[in-house]
Amino acid sequence: MSELLEHPGEPSNNDLPPEAKAAAHTRRAFLFKVSVLLNVAVGAVLAVPLVGYLLGPAMKKRSTTGSWIAIGLMSEFPVGETRLADFRSPVASFDDGDTAKVACWVRRISEKEFQVFAVNCAHLGCPVRWFAQSKLFLCPCHGGAYYQDGSRASGPPERGLFEYRYKLVGDSLVIHAGDMPTLATQASCKEKPLVQIDPAFAKAASTPTRSTEWQG
Amino acid sequence: MAGIKENAAAVYEWVEHRLGLIRPLTAAATHPTPASNASWWYVFGSAATVLLIMQVVTGILLALVYSPSANEAWSSLGILNHNVPLGWYLRALHGWGSDFMIAIVLIHMAQVFLFGAYKFPRELTWIVGVGLLLLTLGMAFTGQVMRFDQDAYWGLGIGASIMSRVPLIGAPLVHLLLGGPIIGGATLSRFFTLHVFVIPGLLLAGVGVHIWMTLLHGVSDWPMPGRLVHKSTYEREYQELTGKTGIPFVPDAAWKDAVFAATIMFALMACAFFFGPFGPTGTPDPTIIQSVPKPDFAFLWIYALLAFLPTNIETPVILVAPVLGIAAMLLLPLLAGEGERHWARRPVAVLMVSVIAVTLGIFTRLGTYTPWSPIMDAWTSAPIPPQYLHNRTPLERQGALVLQDKQCRNCHTLEGVGGQRGPALDTIASRMTEDQIIRQVLQGGGNMPAYGNALNPAETKSLIRFLMTLRGENLAPAVDSSHALTHADQTQTAQPPSSAPALKTP
Numbered sequence: 001m002s003e004l005l006e007h008p009g010e011p012s013n014n015d016l017p018p019e020a021k022a023a024a025h026t027r028r029a030f031l032f033k034v035s036v037l038l039n040v041a042v043g044a045v046l047a048v049p050l051v052g053y054l055l056g057p058a059m060k061k062r063s064t065t066g067s068w069i070a071i072g073l074m075s076e077f078p079v080g081e082t083r084l085a086d087f088r089s090p091v092a093s094f095d096d097g098d099t100a101k102v103a104c105w106v107r108r109i110s111e112k113e114f115q116v117f118a119v120n121c122a123h124l125g126c127p128v129r130w131f132a133q134s135k136l137f138l139c140p141c142h143g144g145a146y147y148q149d150g151s152r153a154s155g156p157p158e159r160g161l162f163e164y165r166y167k168l169v170g171d172s173l174v175i176h177a178g179d180m181p182t183l184a185t186q187a188s189c190k191e192k193p194l195v196q197i198d199p200a201f202a203k204a205a206s207t208p209t210r211s212t213e214w215q216g
Numbered sequence: 217m218a219g220i221k222e223n224a225a226a227v228y229e230w231v232e233h234r235l236g237l238i239r240p241l242t243a244a245a246t247h248p249t250p251a252s253n254a255s256w257w258y259v260f261g262s263a264a265t266v267l268l269i270m271q272v273v274t275g276i277l278l279a280l281v282y283s284p285s286a287n288e289a290w291s292s293l294g295i296l297n298h299n300v301p302l303g304w305y306l307r308a309l310h311g312w313g314s315d316f317m318i319a320i321v322l323i324h325m326a327q328v329f330l331f332g333a334y335k336f337p338r339e340l341t342w343i344v345g346v347g348l349l350l351l352t353l354g355m356a357f358t359g360q361v362m363r364f365d366q367d368a369y370w371g372l373g374i375g376a377s378i379m380s381r382v383p384l385i386g387a388p389l390v391h392l393l394l395g396g397p398i399i400g401g402a403t404l405s406r407f408f409t410l411h412v413f414v415i416p417g418l419l420l421a422g423v424g425v426h427i428w429m430t431l432l433h434g435v436s437d438w439p440m441p442g443r444l445v446h447k448s449t450y451e452r453e454y455q456e457l458t459g460k461t462g463i464p465f466v467p468d469a470a471w472k473d474a475v476f477a478a479t480i481m482f483a484l485m486a487c488a489f490f491f492g493p494f495g496p497t498g499t500p501d502p503t504i505i506q507s508v509p510k511p512d513f514a515f516l517w518i519y520a521l522l523a524f525l526p527t528n529i530e531t532p533v534i535l536v537a538p539v540l541g542i543a544a545m546l547l548l549p550l551l552a553g554e555g556e557r558h559w560a561r562r563p564v565a566v567l568m569v570s571v572i573a574v575t576l577g578i579f580t581r582l583g584t585y586t587p588w589s590p591i592m593d594a595w596t597s598a599p600i601p602p603q604y605l606h607n608r609t610p611l612e613r614q615g616a617l618v619l620q621d622k623q624c625r626n627c628h629t630l631e632g633v634g635g636q637r638g639p640a641l642d643t644i645a646s647r648m649t650e651d652q653i654i655r656q657v658l659q660g661g662g663n664m665p666a667y668g669n670a671l672n673p674a675e676t677k678s679l680i681r682f683l684m685t686l687r688g689e690n691l692a693p694a695v696d697s698s699h700a701l702t703h704a705d706q707t708q709t710a711q712p713p714s715s716a717p718a719l720k721t722p
Binding site: 055059120157 | 285286287288290369370373374376377378379380381382386387388389390391392394395396397398399400401402403499500501502503505506507508509519522523525527528530531588589590592595621622623624626627637660663664665666667669670
């Protein structure tokens with residue numbers, strides 16, 4: 001015990017003269033400091049893969065998310081009507097179960113003209129329902145309402161419904177789906193968002209330059 | 217007998233000599249505390265701790281059966297509810313325990329605030345406590361996700377939608393929250409990790425620090441009007457008070473904590489027994505859009521608030537208000553660490569607690585019946601009251617059909633039945649003129665969609681005729697007062713009074 005107390009850095013050495021204190025800066029104290037630095041360095045290197053792993057989902061490039069997927073035959077969607085279609089998300093993982101399913105509203109305007117809306121309300125993402133008689137989409141959560149073309153009718157949403165890009169391949173209706181549509185993640189959606197807050201803004205949003213702003 | 221006693225003492229000595237914890241813990245439990253602290257107002261913190269232990273124990277037991285996989289989570293809850301003996305009761309205890317814990321933590325916080333117990337030297341105890349409140353709410357939200365049903369699914373959607381409003385990094389944040397591009401298995405896994413490992417670890421460590429600081433500084437003495445807290449004198453005064461009136465915390469003060477904790481636990485057991493577990497609601501299948509998602513009780517007020525924020529300030533409020541609120545709570549003890557503690561001399565504090573409590577209560581109440589939401593099936597399920605159809609013309613009755621068919625009832629009530637998003641229509645014609653009603657129906661406005669595209673002229677005509685019959689107690693219909701003026705004006709123009717200059721008669 002007494003042997004240990006002789007060592008530098010111990011409380012009993014505090015009343016030592018300066019010379020003795022200088023002598024206390026021994027190889028051991030130096031090596032301890034070096035070992036701390038060594039651990040900081042190792043920790044920093046280790047943090048790179050750990051943080052990278054943690055942030056992995058956020059780092060994915062937008063362009064790689066999503067793909068084209070057929071959601072049904074054109075004959076399933078009568079002209080002038082809006083029907084619910086569902087499909088399995090092309091970005092689903094092995095363990096997604098029912099949550100891999102995605103629903104969308106398909107409006108067939110004419111023979112070759114469609115609109116495919118996400119069911120997710122532009123306010124906070126709840127599933128909107130179509131009412132054919134009043135030609136409205138209504139949201140059950142906070143009462144957002146949209147007209148048949150997806151534009152905002154009333155309620156808290158600040159814009160119209162999210163709209164998927166589509167193309168017609170043979171008899172099939174094919175849409176581009178990926179991210180769950182939110183205000184920030186609508187890469188899979190149509191270039192032109194249906195902004196309807198006020199007429200002036202809607203006009204501005206319909207120009208191609210403005211639409212990129214929503215791509216965030 | 218003496219032999220057994222001596223043996224027990226010897227075993228105790230053997231253990232304590234090696235462990236060295238029993239003596240210091242006993243000393244901590246029996247530390248002297250001012251006699252005025254043996255109060256029924258000082259029991260909430262210990263009750264919250266007991267509830268936390270309860271949540272940990274029931275949580276571990278549920279994890280024996282629960283399967284944190286998007287494929288199986290919902291089914292495993294069904295198995296817990298119906299197949300595992302007493303599984304339903306464990307789920308009920310855990311679910312009700314969550315609500316109880318949030319309630320007790322909030323009451324504890326209000327009590328500490330009103331008693332000024334966050335002031336010197338207990339500032340850091342309060343700051344850690346704010347962290348514990350946020351962690352408790354974090355447990356509640358992640359716990360709602362564990363109940364992987366439709367409410368959980370769309371609750372995650374709401375969370376992602378809020379995240380997506382963050383400027384610039386909205387998309388990465390959404391992906392980080394969901395663990396991928398969509399709500400799915402990865403989302404459940406990360407919320408399971410948060411709910412079972414990360415937040416409970418932080419919570420238990422935080423509670424340890426919180427209790428350590430309570431022991432270090434002692435339980436705050438009962439506030440007296442006019443006895444001010446000064447950093448230079450408070451600790452000496454506290455020691456003097458403890459020296460004069462001190463009683464051992466265990467058992468002289470702690471028995472009230474124990475009685476209250478037992479009462480709360482009994483109430484929790486009774487709620488769990490009589491009301492049962494929460495859900496799960498339907499399967500987390502987003503193609504089932506006949507879903508009316510709702511958050512759990514603790515978050516209903518936020519859900520309600522989000523219905524009332526004006527569109528153009530919603531994003532700033534959602535993103536800034538929580539930061540300001542949390543910052544205010546954290547800074548409180550640093551900015552008001554000295555001075556008066558008694559509530560009677562701190563009217564602003566009392567007012568704040570009252571206003572916040574009433575506000576939370578009102579918004580929670582609104583969240584239970586969501587008057588802002590359309591009732592999706594009211595148009596087919598809510599009949600027109602028969603008296604509104606008596607002695608009506610065929611055209612007016614046709615209008616009643618239009619009213620039903622165009623889903624007007626989803627947002628408008630008749631005799632209290634229907635949606636409450638728009639005004640009740642029972643007396644609409646005594647409040648609006650025919651012209652105003654036509655304009656409102658066709659062009660919308662004031663939170664009502666325009667129905668011009670959804671109604672043909674015949675439907676509009678009959679609908680308006682029916683609406684014009686809705687004037688409670690057979691009042692006269694509303695009239696446009698400008699009509700009379702216009703009419704009078706025309707009359708005047710036709711027969712100008714003699715005094716008027718004869719402008720039009722050259």
